[in-house]
Amino acid sequence: AVASSLSTACKRRPGTLYLLLRLGVLGMLILALARPQLGATTTEVKASGIDILLAVDVSGSMEAMDFSLDGHPANRLEVVKRVVADFIKDRPNDRIGLLAFGGKPYLVSPLTLDHDWLKRRLDSLEVGMVEDGTAIGTAIGSSTNRLRNRKAKSRILILLTDGISNTGSIPPLVAADAAKALNIKVYTIGAGTRGEAPVPVIDSFGRKRLMQARVDIDEKTLTEVATKTGATYFRATDTDSLEKIYSEINKMETTTRSLTSFVANRELFPLCIGLALLLLGLELYHSSRRLP
Numbered sequence: 585a586v587a588s589s590l591s592t593a594c595k596r597r598p599g600t601l602y603l604l605l606r607l608g609v610l611g612m613l614i615l616a617l618a619r620p621q622l623g624a625t626t627t628e629v630k631a632s633g634i635d636i637l638l639a640v641d642v643s644g645s646m647e648a649m650d651f652s653l654d655g656h657p658a659n660r661l662e663v664v665k666r667v668v669a670d671f672i673k674d675r676p677n678d679r680i681g682l683l684a685f686g687g688k689p690y691l692v693s694p695l696t697l698d699h700d701w702l703k704r705r706l707d708s709l710e711v712g713m714v715e716d717g718t719a720i721g722t723a724i725g726s727s728t729n730r731l732r733n734r735k736a737k738s739r740i741l742i743l744l745t746d747g748i749s750n751t752g753s754i755p756p757l758v759a760a761d762a763a764k765a766l767n768i769k770v771y772t773i774g775a776g777t778r779g780e781a782p783v784p785v786i787d788s789f790g791r792k793r794l795m796q797a798r799v800d801i802d803e804k805t806l807t808e809v810a811t812k813t814g815a816t817y818f819r820a821t822d823t824d825s826l827e828k829i830y831s832e833i834n835k836m837e838t839t840t841r842s843l844t845s846f847v848a849n850r851e852l853f854p855l856c857i858g859l860a861l862l863l864l865g866l867e868l869y870h871s872s873r874r875l876p
Contacts, residue, residue, distance in 0.1 A: 633737035641745040643686040650781035687717030689726035719752030724759035744773040760809040769815040772806040
């Protein structure tokens with residue numbers, strides 16, 4: 585049918601058809617010389633080899649209003665959530681998990697590379713989501729248990745609290761010894777201004793008001809926990825210092841990212857030559873049909 589149509593067109597407009605066929609042959613040859621390719625390049629980013637568990641105190645004292653956000657007073661937990669979100673953003677290739685603790689630990693997110701989901705879980709943190717109290721040792725023990733069977737090159741725990749360990753079944757230093765035995769670093773952060781901080785309370789009339797309360801952080805124990813495991817203790821007295829602490833830990837725990845590229849290309853040279861030969865064949869065929 586195609587040959588018949590071309591034959592009819594040839595009889596009607598032979599000069600135009602031959603010109604088009606020759607231009608087609610020339611165009612395909614030029615295109616073939618350009619060596620066109622059809623393909624795709626895929627880059628695979630492998631995990632960094634660092635597993636990080638973030639343990640955040642959600643006890644009642646985290647409501648103290650001694651930090652700020654965007655120039656306005658804010659409670660400690662809200663600021664911690666903002667700073668931790670930035671920390672997660674800066675480490676896209678690490679498996680990161682989240683644990684909340686008060687009187688008991690609660691795993692908010694297992695270690696994951698799905699940081700969008702992790703940030704949603706971080707946003708869900710609230711003061712009082714677990715029973716009140718400050719079980720630092722139990723939080724370290726639970727976190728260590730989550731990290732112990734990981735085969736990462738480096739496993740670290742970043743624990744933030746604003747109080748003194750006053751409950752739990754495991755003393756903090758005993759938990760630190762267990763972490764050390766498993767080569768897990770425990771960075772500790774004490775959050776809260778020095779002296780007194782404004783804490784919201786409900787008075788006898790059901791009204792919320794701020795009352796000054798003493799800030800008590802067991803810096804000696806937190807320092808010993810960090811030192812035992814080869815890490816560092818930090819004190820955050822305001823939003824700026826908290827941001828600098830997570831930034832410093834980010835710099836201290838780095839590794840080279842592994843990138844693997846896959847390139848799959850298909851040469852279009854044979855296709856161009858084939859089309860050129862086909863057009864040339866059609867021209868020769870119709871030229872021979874017109875010979876007497």
